[in-house]
Amino acid sequence: ARDAAAAESTGPGRTSDGHAVPLLANIGGPQDLPAALDNGAEGVGLYRTEFLFLDRADAPGHEEQVAAYRAVLEAFPGGKVVVRTLDSGADKPLAFLPAPGAEPNPALGERGLRMMRRHPRTLESQLAALAEAQRGTDAQLHVMAPMVTDVEDAEWFAAAAATAGIEHAGIMIEVPAAALRARHLARSVDFFSIGTNDLTQYTCAADREVGGLSRFQDPWQPAVLELVAATATAAQQAGRPCGVCGEAAADPVLACVLVGLGVTTLSMGATALPMVRAALARTSLAQCREAAQAALEARTVAEAVSSARSHLP
Ligand code: PEP
Numbered sequence: 001a002r003d004a005a006a007a008e009s010t011g012p013g014r015t016s017d018g019h020a021v022p023l024l025a026n027i028g029g030p031q032d033l034p035a036a037l038d039n040g041a042e043g044v045g046l047y048r049t050e051f052l053f054l055d056r057a058d059a060p061g062h063e064e065q066v067a068a069y070r071a072v073l074e075a076f077p078g079g080k081v082v083v084r085t086l087d088s089g090a091d092k093p094l095a096f097l098p099a100p101g102a103e104p105n106p107a108l109g110e111r112g113l114r115m116m117r118r119h120p121r122t123l124e125s126q127l128a129a130l131a132e133a134q135r136g137t138d139a140q141l142h143v144m145a146p147m148v149t150d151v152e153d154a155e156w157f158a159a160a161a162a163t164a165g166i167e168h169a170g171i172m173i174e175v176p177a178a179a180l181r182a183r184h185l186a187r188s189v190d191f192f193s194i195g196t197n198d199l200t201q202y203t204c205a206a207d208r209e210v211g212g213l214s215r216f217q218d219p220w221q222p223a224v225l226e227l228v229a230a231t232a233t234a235a236q237q238a239g240r241p242c243g244v245c246g247e248a249a250a251d252p253v254l255a256c257v258l259v260g261l262g263v264t265t266l267s268m269g270a271t272a273l274p275m276v277r278a279a280l281a282r283t284s285l286a287q288c289r290e291a292a293q294a295a296l297e298a299r300t301v302a303e304a305v306s307s308a309r310s311h312l313p
């Protein structure tokens with residue numbers, strides 16, 4: 001029994017009936033690797049590379065980037081490592097890449113991939129460092145772009161990754177326009193990862209930095225769940241994996257709902273992994289689907305939570 005408990009707290013993610021749901025870690029750099037490994041992460045679902053670029057007057061150089069990326073790739077031999085390219089602007093401003101002029105609404109401004117389209121050399125040098133970091137390791141490097149809005153964005157990023165020689169390129173789904181058009185975007189990229197933090201902010205038009213709006217900053221909002229469902233269904237129909245890497249994945253009940261909506265991997269801060277692993281291990285895929293259906297039928301956040309719970313063990 002002790003072995004079974006240990007396996008449950010560190011083994012691969014799966015439902016009680018054996019449906020695999022890889023459980024991955026969100027990290028900000030190599031300093032987060034010990035916690036990810038201790039909590040049994042099967043890989044990295046979101047490497048927020050902007051921490052390497054914060055608080056400095058110039059971009060990090062090639063060798064510095066290669067070292068920071070290689071340390072993470074080497075920690076997961078054979079595993080999947082999803083590196084998000086620089087997500088600057090809005091809540092993550094960078095000194096050396098200022099927004100053009102004052103932006104009255106930075107969250108709706110030049111951030112994420114929009115900023116990289118203005119500064120393509122910065123993205124090119126990051127992708128080149130990633131391609132080099134992968135050489136000699138056997139981790140499966142995946143790159144993904146933040147704040148993708150439409151097919152043109154997705155195709156631009158996929159082309160940049162291909163030019164750098166990186167095989168797996170995906171996009172975050174965190175803008176409602178992208179979620180609504182997921183069936184078209186799925187043809188341009190290899191995978192999706194839903195960023196529920198920003199998807200909630202933009203769906204409910206509630207700034208994630210502003211206090212007092214917590215009712216609208218809740219990924220249980222049925223409108224957000226509806227967009228997650230549409231995205232996961234479109235990905236499934238195109239044969240593409242669709243993860244979630246926002247905070248929603250770290251809520252054990254919501255994690256089961258996300259799996260029931262068709263999400264294929266979950267990525268979260270490492271300390272949440274054991275609870276989510278345990279919640280999946282006691283729930284069948286059919287129960288996840290029933291809970292997901294119940295949450296979609298709900299009219300309010302409170303109803304979504306309580307009706308999902310009533311379908312889970
Ligand atoms: C998100 O938006 O859900 C996400 C994972 O990215 P970040 O929180 O870094 O914006």
Ligand code: MG
Binds near residue numbers: 146174195197198
């Ligand atoms: Mg985001």
